[in-house]
Amino acid sequence: MFIKNLRDGCYFMTLKQLIQDKREDIL
Numbered sequence: 110m111f112i113k114n115l116r117d118g119c120y121f122m123t124l125k126q127l128i129q130d131k132r133e134d135i136l
């Protein structure tokens with residue numbers, strides 16, 4: 110359970126980073 114949450118957290122942070130990079134490209 111804890112490991113799954115940790116993995117989901119890493120995935121979420123990566124997704125947030127990708128969205129941030131895309132936003133900078135648009136601007």
